[in-house]
Amino acid sequence: MIEPGSEYLTVTNLKKYFPIRKGVFKKTVGNVRAVDDISFFVRERETLGLVGESGCGKTTTGRTLLHLLEPTEGQVHFRGEEVGKLLKKEPGKVRRNMQIIFQDPYGSLNPRINVRDIVGEAVRYYGLYQGRELDEYVAELLQKCGLRPEHRFRYPHEFSGGQRQRIGIARALALQPRFVVCDEPVSALDVSIQSQVLNLLKDLQEEMLLTYLFISHDLSVVRHISDRIAIMYLGKIVELAHKREFFDNPLHPYTKALLSAIPVPDPRRKSDRVILEGDVPSPATPPSGCRFHTRCPFAMERCKMEEPLFDDNGSDHFVACFLYQK
């Protein structure tokens, strides 16, 4: 069991349901269970990679964790304080400490204001710096993020995708946060630019003592940057382990299938791919018991009836599967 508030950032029983409304009176006829009762923690200064297919709820997890979306249920504790409560009391404290970097380098910057204002607006709002000092601070921050200081007078459309992503990173780090949700920050970039931005994120983490939740659908990207990796399937986290353990000793059948799908650049290696049958079920009507039982090659009777606990299988290796439950 993961105790609320026991670690640097703790998420306990987090749920986010989106109601499906129909008819003239907008009656709720069901829920899309985007995030359905997940618990995990992130340790200080580590990077937790959150991996899953599109639609599995990983982005919603990031948004709900920051309370950009109101959680349906469950709590997030950051350094021992409950984020939801703290937001009502001291919203600035939450917002300054917890930030987000977005996926779409085109949609995430306001096209009407220049880079200095994009990066510096919140800094000025919180009164950290003003006037000339603010200007210098922004210039310095841009430089840190691999941009030129004079870029601060330009507008977003004058930049390439990679540069825009750097601006987004500068904006997120301008308030000197401690925890950053990176929501697929390199997925929209060319492969050649991806590694540059990933390395930038790594360097900044070192320098500014950051803790990341790194959301991605790309296992190789996550492997590059993460300390621990979590796998999400249909609103649930099914496995979470340290990087080495995760790749050397994957437990959950879904994880095994995912890992076997990573292409290996060796023509002589015999492929032992696990091919999954069928499609991901709808999160509006998830299967009973274990969410994965409809596609799992090892599904048992029990899997249809009961939901497996997400529990530590020893040595910090969490998995939700009856194959490993004592």
Added chain:
Amino acid sequence: MDKQKQISRKSHHGNLWFEAWLRFKRNRLAMIGLIMVFSVIMIAVFAPYLAPYEPSRQLIWTEGKAAKLASPSSAHWMGTDLYGRDIMSRIIFGSRISLQIGIFATLVSLIIGVPLGALAGYMPGWVDDTISWLINVVFAFPFILFVLAVVAVFKNPSMVVIYLAIGLVTWVQIARVVRGQFISLREREFVEAARALGLPTWRIIFVHILPNAIAPVIVQATLGMGSIIMIEAGLAFLGFGAQPPTPSWGLMISIGQKYLATGHWWWAIFPGLAIMYTVLAFNFLGDGLRDALDVRLKR
């Protein structure tokens, strides 16, 4: 260093408005619309200098007869009406009435439509439901009837009443556009980023959403100018708009059309052409603005 900064600043005045202007300039119809609108404005501003006669003066021929219903000639390019007034002078002064109505009624519709549309678009739930309901009611109501009712409430329809009445009907067009913009912008990541930074709601609305929503509003308001001028003409035609002896184009058509059958075509046709020219001008301009400001086409 300082000089270099200035240069880089100057060469990259990458303002979206400036880029829109560059696109606008390349569009021939848009430029024609702009010139046409500009010409109407100039005529309105310099009416006293351009009009050959006073608009309401009843002219007398040199031989002592009233210059009634004179056909177009070198002295009266567009002829005179039943009262011996010079039609061209009345049309020139009439441009002031039409522009006034267009500008002030549009202002009224913006003042009502922008905040209500913004509110509806930013706050889903009962706020949006209520405002959307109101918009639909106004849309469904026959607008001429509504304007007539408002005008009728005030016994003596002054121009201000007419601005208000037209504005009270046309704001729904603006509100719809603003609402749609807010709904789509609300979900954009840069707005989410502003919320994640903990910026206050008013800053999010005024700094991050409104400036991005303004372009379609400008287009809608410009196109709306044309239709408002038409509405005013229609009201005047029905006798509920400008009252005689105001040189309103609609009023001139209203009275002049009775003389079409008797061959005095100039009384109604020329004001009609003036309305057409002005409405066309605003429509060309509006279309051009839409093409120039549409961010969806680029990005």
